[in-house]
Amino acid sequence: MAFLHPWACVLVSCISVSLVGEFNLSDLYPPLWNESPGQFSDYRVENGKHIIDPWVYPERMGMYKILVNKTASYFEKFAPDNEQNILWGLPLQHGWQYTTGRLVDPSGRTDCGYETGDHLCISVDSWWADMNYFLSALPFLGAVDSGIMGISSDQVTLSPPPKDQTKFCLDVSSCQSSFPQTMSKWNTFYKHLQLTSSSFDDLLKYLWDAHTSSLKDVYKVFEDRLEYYSEPEADFGRDWCVALDYLATSRFPTTFIRVSEFQKALPPRVLVSGDKAPFISNFTALQNTVLLGLNLLHKVDSATGFLLHVSYAFTGSGISNVAVNLKETVQGLRIWKRGMGEQGRSTGLKAKEEISQDGLLKTGRKPRKNKLFDSRNC
Numbered sequence: 001m002a003f004l005h006p007w008a009c010v011l012v013s014c015i016s017v018s019l020v021g022e023f024n025l026s027d028l029y030p031p032l033w034n035e036s037p038g039q040f041s042d043y044r045v046e047n048g049k050h051i052i053d054p055w056v057y058p059e060r061m062g063m064y065k066i067l068v069n070k071t072a073s074y075f076e077k078f079a080p081d082n083e084q085n086i087l088w089g090l091p092l093q094h095g096w097q098y099t100t101g102r103l104v105d106p107s108g109r110t111d112c113g114y115e116t117g118d119h120l121c122i123s124v125d126s127w128w129a130d131m132n133y134f135l136s137a138l139p140f141l142g143a144v145d146s147g148i149m150g151i152s153s154d155q156v157t158l159s160p161p162p163k164d165q166t167k168f169c170l171d172v173s174s175c176q177s178s179f180p181q182t183m184s185k186w187n188t189f190y191k192h193l194q195l196t197s198s199s200f201d202d203l204l205k206y207l208w209d210a211h212t213s214s215l216k217d218v219y220k221v222f223e224d225r226l227e228y229y230s231e232p233e234a235d236f237g238r239d240w241c242v243a244l245d246y247l248a249t250s251r252f253p254t255t256f257i258r259v260s261e262f263q264k265a266l267p268p269r270v271l272v273s274g275d276k277a278p279f280i281s282n283f284t285a286l287q288n289t290v291l292l293g294l295n296l297l298h299k300v301d302s303a304t305g306f307l308l309h310v311s312y313a314f315t316g317s318g319i320s321n322v323a324v325n326l327k328e329t330v331q332g333l334r335i336w337k338r339g340m341g342e343q344g345r346s347t348g349l350k351a352k353e354e355i356s357q358d359g360l361l362k363t364g365r366k367p368r369k370n371k372l373f374d375s376r377n378c
Helices: 004-014 057-070 086-099 127-133 137-146 172-178 180-193 200-218 223-228 231-249 256-265 285-301 303-313 318-339 342-354 357-362
Strands: 044-046 049-052 156-158
Touching: 049 057, 057 086, 057 137, 086 127, 086 200, 086 256, 127 200, 127 223, 137 156, 137 172, 137 180, 137 200, 172 180, 180 200, 200 231, 223 231, 231 285, 256 285
Parallel strands: 049 156
Antiparallel strands: 044 049
């Protein structure tokens, strides 16, 4: 499995950059976090309803801020200061999209999102913004519906975008009607969040189930938006969606520090024509490596097409060796995903409980370190 070890390791275990020295959590907050609404009363009210405009960056970020604040008490048992709140991944990812220019109008027809124009505007033509909409609206409205936010379902509504309004749900009722399964998964997550018996791993499972479902619902709906971007950026968007499936399978902990570290490895700007990892000069070595790894993972995940491409690209005796390595990689990724799935994780945890240190000592053997998960090999 020539490629499985380094890339699976990079994507799941090693996409982190050390945060050197002492720091406060506030130093790592998303852009304009303090300026964004932190409670429902910060939004305007019309006819007894809180009106939120998710096409204005601080207002969408405010939805996340309220969500993180309202759920803080449920994560106190895991760590102080709300650092282990696994909902942090949502606002941090949105902040990365804003910082890297991925929320602007990619068509260039308007000044939405640009520094020289309406810099707080979120463009409905942005693929990243549209996909993120459903990772803000659905978890937020799902929390409202679950009762965790302290207001009733008919007391909040979202403003529609300037076009394509029918592609977006705007309140609890319309989101339940349009995305019943996904809204049910968010409700399941919040239900388990309120159970004192729920473990951290349990919550990650339900969160990732809802997260991936939110994106799968709308991927095809907004796929045409990728045509506005350069080929490297469009490919990165597709690669990212595939990678999320693997992060979900491994239950990557979307806590404040882990996600902040993780995002150091992501592209710091929108990719343009001519960008080709690992040779992008103004990217770090890690950013180049991860970008290349994401693309490779996508190609391997689409097994048949990649094998045909490589067989065509290489000539001579190297063909069979490359094909064998790739076949092993594909099989390895499938085995890895099965192993990281519910049944595989359950079997592994059970085995871990059954193996005692005394048992190892009686055999005269020392525990052997698993090199696959040794971060030094990444």
